[in-house]
Amino acid sequence: MKDSALREQLRSEPAEPSLPQRVHRLEEIRREAAHTGRVEGVGVRLAGAPIPVASVETGYYGLPLLKEPQWSWEIPVYFFVGGAAGAAAVIAEFAQMSGAQTELVRDARTVAAVGALLSPALLVSDLGVPSRFLNMLRVFKVQSPMSVGVYIVSAFGPPSVLAMIANRLRGRMPGMMLKMIESSAGLFSALCGLGMATYTGVLIGATAIPVWNKNIDSLPIHFALSGLAAGTAAIQLMGHEESRALNLLGLVASAGESLIGVKLEKAPSPANAPLKKGTSGLITRAGGLLTGPLPLALRIAAAFAGERRSKQIIRMAAASSLAGSLLTRVGWVRAGHRSAQQSNTAASREF
């Protein structure tokens, strides 16, 4: 067994009991031994040497039943980027339809396109054998969220970029053609964007990791809103603090995130512990706070503040949502690790 794994295992041993406790227990054991000639192993646990045991209560020496996720940092970051880009694509499309300011549309398209380019890059660099990324396209498996996701990502890229280019060119050379290209590409990009913002929730939800699959019903919505918040925030920070539409969106997103936060906090399932305890708990909660209540409050405050003031507050809210969205993704992945570590057969009823 690997030392690291062992250390991890030993860390979870109970604290040593007090000396009097031990001495007392020693006498007990001596008597028991003298009487029956035998002592249960647990007697020694009290003597200060926790003998790891295999039992219904502890599972096999308290070792985890499941393997931890083996994704590197790129994956949570991708969840964040992909989510934001997906939302941005949607925003861009509706913005254009509703004939909003060209700058807003342009910047939205930019965010979508940049995200669309960044996403595959992050995915590839996470692979153990990056050169084999194309193997992802050997087959298409509806039953595998990752397979579906891969096709979404691949489909999301080209139209998003195309839409952006078309958009930029439109500034210089007027023409019906370009407009049509942009709107159709944009539409397609937006449709994929909806997938981008949501499928990652299914991806981690449909796994053996308890903390993930126990929240399968809320995860995609959670991620969608998180993406919306991040996307909106990103665009706003490009100088659209005054866009009422975006402010409304921000409001909706942070409100939704707050609701989900409350739901998660109230959920009794022991499987949710990693979302509340330990580092993973800290991060997810921080993420929740920064995308939910905090920006919500700020945006409301902004509505009553003076123009210059409100602009600053909006910027703060946006920054908070961005950071929050990123933390949320990191937190959830970390929670997955913890959940796996704690997954011995007796850890919870799920098994």
Add this chain to the structure above:
Amino acid sequence: MGTSFGRGGATTAQQDLANSDAILIMGSSMAENHPVGFQWVIEARKRGATIIHVDPRFTRTSAMADIWVPMRSGSDVAFLGGLIHYVLEQGKEFREYVVHYTNAATILRDDVKLPDDLAGIFSGWDEENKKYSPETWLYKDEDPKPDAIKPGHATAGGGHGKDRGGEAGDATKHETDPTLQHPNCVFNVLKRHFARYTPEFVEDVCGVPKEQFLKVAEVFSNASGPEKTAAICYAVGWTQHSNGVQIIRAAAILQLLLGNIGRPGGGILALRGHASIQGSTDIPTLYDILPGYLPMPFWESDAHTLDEYVKRHRSNSGWWSNFEKYIVSLLKAWYGSAATKDNEFGFRWLPRVTGDHSESGYWLDMQDGKMEGLFVMGQNPAVGAANGRLQRTALSKLKWLVVRDFVETETASFWHDSQEIENGELKTEDIATEIFFFPAASHVEKEGSFTNTQRLIQYHEKAIEPPEDCRSETWFLYHLGRRLKEKAKAEPIARNAGLNALTWDYPTEGPIREPVVDAIVSEINGYKTASGELVREYTELEADGSTACGCWIYSGVHPKPGHNLANQRKPKDYLGHGWGFCWPSDRRILYNRASARPDGKPWSERKKLVWWDESKRQWTGQDVPDFGKETPPDYRPDRKAEGIKRIAGDQPFIMHPDGVGWLWVSSGLKDGPLPTHYEPLEAVVENRLYPQRASNPPAEKKQRPDNPYGYSLDKRFPYILTTYRLTEHHTAGGMSRSLPHLSELQPELFCEISPEMANEIGIRHGEYATIMSPRGIIEARAMITSRMRPLKVQGRWVHEVGLPYHWGRRGLAKGDTVNDLLAISEEPNVRIMETKALVCDIRPGRRPRGKAALDELNAKMRQTA
């Protein structure tokens, strides 16, 4: 076993265990150390047999057994004696078998005395020389051998010789009482001797609760008789005791009483720890015997001419009447044409044994600087032998050392990384020993044969050439011999006569000039000196020099050119005839004449093996009869009959002059005709039976400053120490500790202690504990487990520390060397050391490093007991 039945080898085959109705495994953790052989125990279990494991620890074998009974290490004879007592008491013996096939009815001399009469010793004890004269043990009316020293009683003897097969003179005149009424017939003497081994006694000495012991006794004895048979498996858990041979004797007596020898599903199976440990005794790399258990000539006691030598070792009746044929054929094989009748076939060229030249014997000489050179081939005494500290320092006294192995063993590396270098006892630049390390060829890089634990000779073919400098021992010895013979040729003086005469013209083949192994096999099998034609069997051997044979018991393994029976691969039956070659004469179950009633019919349909076919007028069955094929059951020799003719048709133990199994051994054992309970050399309790005689009287402690012992009942060392092996490693680790796949399974030395003990000394699971004996100090990870348990012995709780001994300072899986704790000692008959029951002390925490470790040990020794 030699003394009891006539041959030292296991009496049965592993596959035959499947036919047992009960199997007693004692002194062995078979499932752990012989897992593949253990499948036959499982097979028996599937067929309804009861598996009994008696062991101080609950091992992986216990985990497979139906009954597990713990027993204090070192009380084996007490336990077995208890079983014998039970059988005699309850009249559970197999009467007809006992009367006809054992010497139960034989009447002993009136002046023989038992330990109960003499406070712990048999008659004939010589207190000052610490040895027995077996005179009084002989059968009544049997004339003792004229010689001053009885065969097998030479002080120098290692006891591997045929003497163990007993040559109580010519047991032809003694009286018997088939009614077993005579007070001095063996049967009644046995009853008297074991009278004190009651269940209460067993409980008191072994720590086995009475009712548990009775459960074992009942199950085992009920599984014996005409319709049923029970087997016993043992390993070094029995042999490595100061009374090892007598433990096995006790088992032999039990099996003879229950009629379990020579019958399917019966027998005693000795489980050997190495691929060819049986082979290396048959064709011995031992000092006291020649191939085929012919004794080496002993200078002190033995003949100096071939005639005397033969006279002394040949017996007029029984198989050993052929003695002369075998020794002469051996001499012819070795000295070839130079060996003639006039020069006694070169008998004078053979070296004489002048003392104890066993490993422990000469190692002490080495330590005292009396030796110059040493060859070590495929063994690692620096880790594997008792008192490692002495083992290693002794090596530093050599002028030169040759080590042949797969890896640089601790034996080869003692001069730069041993414990003694660490603690400053030895300094590399002071060690004048010149060391040659030769890499060895593996079993697939050379051809040759191993003899397994059931006397089965199996050949392994060569798959590939050995890499680089790796060579087989065959290559090494042949080419070394070639060089030496050249030197001898140059100076043809008396000293070199033997070497000059030695036949050494083996053909070689291949790029590395590997000797043709087939030529060696042929020589071992034997051939007619005139024609060079191979002999078909040892019955063709002659005493006139017309035949040569390297090892008579192996004769028949290569009956004609191109027919190496050791390489047969077509098994015909469950006993494996057609697969390999089983000495002698491919007999798979020894003494199998006993599987039939005296009248030649099987004891029962269920347990038939070999029987007399009246129509064909010969013995027939599933095995090769271990008996005169045409000797009818009703054959009765006349008074004058000689040799094998002297054995009656209902006497299955043909190696014995009286043709029966020996409950009582009148000659051949140095520590008594019967086993009796003695405590180990180092014990934590006194000897309940004979307070005046703690341990086996003739056992040698070899006590000296560098091989110290504790006092009796030493307070400084209150715990029993027992050592053993694990499935995942091989003996001293040379073939396992450097292999990743095995090392990861048992990466570090650990000690097994009971929860009670852990609490007594405050040791915590997984932490280090330091263990000390009068010889050494080591550390080990503590494995606290209720598989170890204290036992109530003589009214107090006795704790035991279990230590697997594989580890050393090299390889992937490292650990302290457990054998540093053991003492060099010698069981009187075979000079084995005691490893299974010694004393130690244990404390929490790691041992100090460097010199400090020695200091702690010395401080411990300075404490007053």
Add this chain to the structure above:
Amino acid sequence: MSATTAFLTDSTLCIGCKACEVACKEWNNLGDDGLAWTGFSYDNTAELGHSTWRHVKFVEHPPEIGHGGNSPEVSSWTFSSDVCKHCEEAGCLEACPTGSIVRTEFGGVYVQPDICNGCSYCVVACPFGVVQRNKEDGRAFKCTFCYDRQKAGLTPACAHACPTESIKFGEIEQLRAEAERRLAKLKESGMNDAVLYDPKETSVRGTHAFFLTRGDPRQYNLPLKPEVPTIYTKQGWKSAAIGAGVLAAATMLAFIAGDNR
């Protein structure tokens, strides 16, 4: 189509010798797992992983004098050789986006080393914690069911080595029947704590490697209710649709409501 094969690992016959573990590593050229001493009875490899495809578990309970491990009354020291379960509904197989993991003609679940790109989605999809990515190598590994040997009609290395034939290999239905017979026999001998582990009632729908153990399977880290993750996907996509809807609707409304001039 060749017959579907399976493993029956009978821990009442297992002597804990670990031959299966070694034989597997020898045949598949797997490295060691590190040399740490765990103190978990005699088990120092602790779990299945990318370099350990067979693993013997040691479960200890205090023995009683007079009772060996085969005693029906007292279960003292039991060994059980763990392996990939080759589930009827295999999480890793369904999850693999490259098609590297396939179901062989023998019903085994096989990772094609030349296809796997190390996305490690299978790792989180396995309800038994079997498959694992080798960080150095980058790809995921697990028991191959000796697909190479089976193709040649040979027994898998572990079953071939097992000294006491506690690992049985054969046609799945025959083995299931044999397992039932064996179980009945044990019960009849009074060994009432003997159980057959083959989670047929769960979404995994049974395994191609079933286990006869003594006592609650959970002490061997055998989950009572393993679930194949695909049971969550439907619900997942449903809420994904909702999420997408919310996203689209919110955006649309925002821009309608939002005054953008």
Add this chain to the structure above:
Amino acid sequence: MIKELLANWPLLKQIKTGTDGTGPEAMSEQTRSLKPKFADAQVARSVCPYCGVGCGQLAFHKDGKLISIEGDPESPISRGHLCPKGANSFELVTHPGRELKVKYRRPRSRQWESLDLETAMDMVAERLWKSREQTFVESKDGRPVMQTKAIGHLGGATLDNEENYLIKKLFTAGLGMVCISNQARI
């Protein structure tokens, strides 16, 4: 070229066969042509070198290289089974820790030196001869002794019978060495 590529594209096969990408359609060429590693190797019948049980082994080799070692199903003793040590025989022969070269350490030296095999043999013969010369005892009280106690041998239980035979023959019958011992006792 492209055509081939498309022909082998599992996705198209999937569509054609309407399968879900978990079966043969997803198998690579390598997988389809998978063979056990000892396919078309030669085999030597062998015996396990570890304990005394004497399990049969099959040693597969090809072009002078060892491919694998496994149990021999025909052995009436082992029926093809091996214990962990026996199962590890291939590693025993091939592991990197194995010494392949002669090593020599001069008196008082701090390190090993390399030495040519033949030279080493000559040197050992020299040492042996010299020690024997100086310590050989021909007779005592006019009776033959013909021995040297100054040179010992240890080992044999892991060696072949033929090797033990040569040891006993050369060392005892030829050179008069009596200090000969091995692991075997009873």
